[in-house]
Amino acid sequence: MNRDFLHAFARNKGAVLGLAIVGAVILVALAADLLFPASPWEMAGAPFGRPLADGMLMGTDMLGRDIASGVAHGARVSLLIGLASTLAAVAIGVLLGAVAGYYGGRLDDLLMRFTELFQTIPNFVLVVVIVAIFTPSLVSIVVAIALVSWAPLARLVRGEFLSLRSREFVQAAITCGQGDATIIFRQILPNCMSPIIVSASLMVATAILLESSLSFLGLGDPNAMSWGFMVGSARTVLRQAWWMCFFPGFAILLTVLGLNLIGEGLNDAFNPRLRRKRKA
Amino acid sequence: MSETPEIAEPAAPLLEIRGLTVALPEGGDRAFAVEKIDYVLNPDEILCVVGESGSGKSVTAHAIMGLLPKPDLRIAAGGILFKGRNVVTMAEAEQRRLRGHRIAMIFQEPMTALNPLMRIGAQIEEALEIHTDLGKAARAARVVEMLAAVGLPNPEEIRKSYPFRLSGGQRQRVMIAMALALKPDILIADEPTTALDVTTQKQILDLIKAIQRERRMAVLFITHDFGVVAEIADRVAVMRHGRIVELGAAEQVLNRPSHPYTRALIGALPHGRPADKPAFAPAAAPILAARDVHKVYRVAGTRVGGRRELVVSDHVNLDIHPGETVGLVGESGSGKSTLARTIVGLVKPDGGRIDFAGADLVALDREGFRPYRRHVQMVFQDPYASLNPRHTVGDIVAQGPVAYGTPRAEARARAAELLRLVGLEDSAVARYPHEFSGGQRQRISIARALAMEPKLLIADEPVSALDASVQAQVLKLLAEIKERLGLAMLFITHDLRIAAEICDTVGVMKLGKLVEIGPAAEVFGSPRHPYTRALLDAIPGQGWAPPQDHGGS
Missing domain, CATH: 3.40.50.300 (P-loop containing nucleotide triphosphate hydrolases)
Known part of the structure; x- marks a missing residue:
């Protein structure tokens, strides 16, 4: 079954491309200290250096900082925030969705109204408010993004649980005297992993975008070089020095594109019926 | 209506399947869904194709109707001759004229075979509109005539209603009416009674038989149930692993099966006679005693505020x-x-008691139930x-x-x-x-x-x-x-x-x-x-x- 899955995934060229892009971004993030041992905040050359001038691959910004170094170190921040906030959001979403879907009734009503509360407030506004209240730092940004992202996942998991709950294998588990926690985590959850994985991979992309937007507004972690911050700080000189915005912006675009392609590929691979349609 | 007895000499076959082979996609557990199938369907007879799941009994019918899922299944060899003309090599347009018009089909699942958003009448009329040049009033009249012919009460009213108001048996009747609307030469029935209750099954079988006798149609009836075969078949084809293992008159195949597989299938049938063991005499007190158990499901009605009660345990x-x-x-x-x-303990009853090993299971909560559950x-x-x-x-x-x-x-x-x-x-x-x-x-x-x-x-x-x-x-x-x-x-x-x-x-x-x-x-x-x-x-x-x-x- 696993080999089939890999085959299906590998047949989707877009997904393989996405995997390659994201793989490259991860490599750059891991190797940032080797490639650019100096701090990305330090001056490395003359300000407003064009790309490839003075040995600077992507040029320098208004303060003479190396943009290539910033992009490499920014990859760390973006990926870290993307992954951490997604993990947190998945944990909240799966737990609430599972409980709501499994128990149903009043508890379900209550949890779903609570979920809707988060769904009705525009994501970005809420993130800005939360980060503004708890001074910007990596932790507060991760918490804020996780808080706004879990709601759709909770609904998804609830739906899966609602339909799986009445399956005979779950009823068999009940008649075998298994406890609720065992049934939720051992019986039902493994059966709805595929939609969770798919939406989580897409959530990483959204989280990276949210983080970039925050940094663009100046609400990023002031100690961490990030893509959004670079785009934001360079926007005033966009017409004189295009490269300052272009490279970090392009990094965001590529990473998000790669993650979306992976998500789509996973979706097709997990869902054999769609897979066949695509082929026809 | 006075029927003349059987036609003496056999007429030319209506449908001939000649060496039909349908290939399965590569990598399956066998290469062909059906392999070198040969049979003929004569006018005015019911031919039953029997077999277990995966025997390829439906594939042949689907091939006749052009319903094989492309490109996974394709006809690799052989032909399907309708009145001497090969359907397989026919142009698409010609095949379409044949389908529905000369050959009609009914399916297993009456609940999903009708479009839920179209009135019954409109669905039957559709075929008439495509294949005939009847006027609007004539079409409506034909629909009512057909609905009456399949024994539906109030055909005029049913013509105007939507499928959800009909039961499974009624829907299957509508399907049959739809198939018969164009007075086809051949009716293909793919397990038409499998999804129905026994009493409804009997009615539908009787109906198919009566209509066949009356119209002298040819019926190709696909089933897995030898009881159904015994009920309606004139001739029987037994299929296994994509091949026909036995083909002959119903009386002969049922009573003197020659192929070991047919014998095994018939031998495996539950014979339906109580076993010859002595009547059960309880030696001890009952292990479980349910008393006065009742349960009512309250179903939201179709009208606002209306609620229906469904008594499932009375x-x-x-x-x-x-x-x-x-x-x-x-x-x-x-x-x-x-x-x-x-x-x-998966359903909580509204009342009553179930005594098991000295405890009333109904009164127990989930924790209390646990020791008894196993x-x-x-x-x-x-x-x-x-x-x-x-x-x-x-x-x-x-x-x-x-x-x-x-x-x-x-x-x-x-x-x-x-x-x-x-x-x-x-x-x-x-x-x-x-x-x-x-x-x-x-x-x-x-x-x-x-x-x-x-x-x-x-x-x-x-x-x-x-x-x-x-x-x-x-x-x-x-x-x-x-x-x-x-x-x-x-x-x-x-x-x-x-x-x-x-x-x-x-x-x-x-x-x-x-x-x-x-x-x-x-x-x-x-x-x-x-x-x-x-x-x-x-x-x-x-x-x-x-x-x-x-x-x-």
Whole structure:
């Protein structure tokens, strides 16, 4: 079954491309200290250096900082925030969705109204408010993004649980005297992993975008070089020095594109019926 | 209407299947869905194609109708001749003219075969509009005529209603009306009664037979049930693994089958006679006594605020003694499964009591129920849904005892032992459910129930999803295990033939009520309730006694 899955995934060229892009971004993030041992905040050359001038691959910004170094170190921040906030959001979403879907009734009503509360407030506004209240730092940004992202996942998991709950294998588990926690985590959850994985991979992309937007507004972690911050700080000189915005912006675009392609590929691979349609 | 007797000499065949071979996609378990199939369909006859699932019986019909899923299945060789002209090589447009017009088809699932958003009349008219140049009024008149012909009450009203207002049997009648609207030469019926209750099945079979006789149509009837074959077939083709193993007149195939596979199939049929064992005499007090159990589902009505009440358990009383097999029979919606689920604690009844081992199960909460739970185990209907696809078979069987505190290693050793007991290989422990066939999965399900060392085993339609030959094996296994472990069993089935064969006591349920209960021989031999009689009358193939001498045991 696993080999089939890999085959299906590998047949989707877009997904393989996405995997390659994201793989490259991860490599750059891991190797940032080797490639650019100096701090990305330090001056490395003359300000407003064009790309490839003075040995600077992507040029320098208004303060003479190396943009290539910033992009490499920014990859760390973006990926870290993307992954951490997604993990947190998945944990909240799966737990609430599972409980709501499994128990149903009043508890379900209550949890779903609570979920809707988060769904009705525009994501970005809420993130800005939360980060503004708890001074910007990596932790507060991760918490804020996780808080706004879990709601759709909770609904998804609830739906899966609602339909799986009445399956005979779950009823068999009940008649075998298994406890609720065992049934939720051992019986039902493994059966709805595929939609969770798919939406989580897409959530990483959204989280990276949210983080970039925050940094663009100046609400990023002031100690961490990030893509959004670079785009934001360079926007005033966009017409004189295009490269300052272009490279970090392009990094965001590529990473998000790669993650979306992976998500789509996973979706097709997990869902054999769609897979066949695509082929026809 | 006075019918002239059978036409003396056989007319030219209407439909000829010549060496038809349909290829399966590469990498399947066999290369061809059907291989070198030959048969003819004559005017004015019912040809039954019988076989188990995967025998390729439907594929041929679908090939005739051009319904093969492209590009997975394709006709690799052979031809389908309709009045001497090859359908396979015909242009697409010509094929379309043939389909629906000269050859019509009805399907198994009446609930999904009709478009839910179109009125019945419009759906039947559609074919008339495409294939004829009748005017609007003439079309409406034809629709009413057809609906009346298939025995629907109030055809004018049904013409204007939507499918959701009709029952399954009525929808199947509509499907037949739709198929007949163009007065086709051939009617292909693909398991048209499999999804229906016995009494409805009988009506539909009678209808198809009557219409065939009246219109002298040719009917190609696909089924897995030899009872149905005995009921309507003129000729029979038996299929296995994509080939026809036996073809001949119904009387001959049914009573003097020549191929060993046909013999085995007929031998595996539940014969529907109560076993010749002595009547069950309870030696001890009942292990389970249900008293006055009732349950009502409140269904949201179609109109705002309107609520419908669905009585699924209407003050039911039931005793099960140690070592006794109690059968519950009834049609869908009669509440037999609900009663079973109430006993294992999956459904909470509205009232009544169920006494088991000195406690009233209904009054217990989930924690209180736990100690009793392991003594009442259930085998579920659907072998494909009742095993968690993500767990190994060993885990599935061991899970119950582990939940009750048995050390994991010990539970797994016991699981292996049980899997052997139900006739699976040792390697089964480490494999996943999808690697097993339906019958094997049902064995796993039985092993899982046995792992809890139950005193009462509840089997909810345990064989209804299985082919006849596998059915017989699983039933045999259940009977053996019951005997060996001295279990009491509650056996739920819609198939009266099976109930007659394996149950000591039989209860008949209708609309939540237990209308009759008694020793199997008595209930089947001299039924007291009219509903029991109706059910028994509806069993297909009653006029036929399967030859017993060459039963393939």
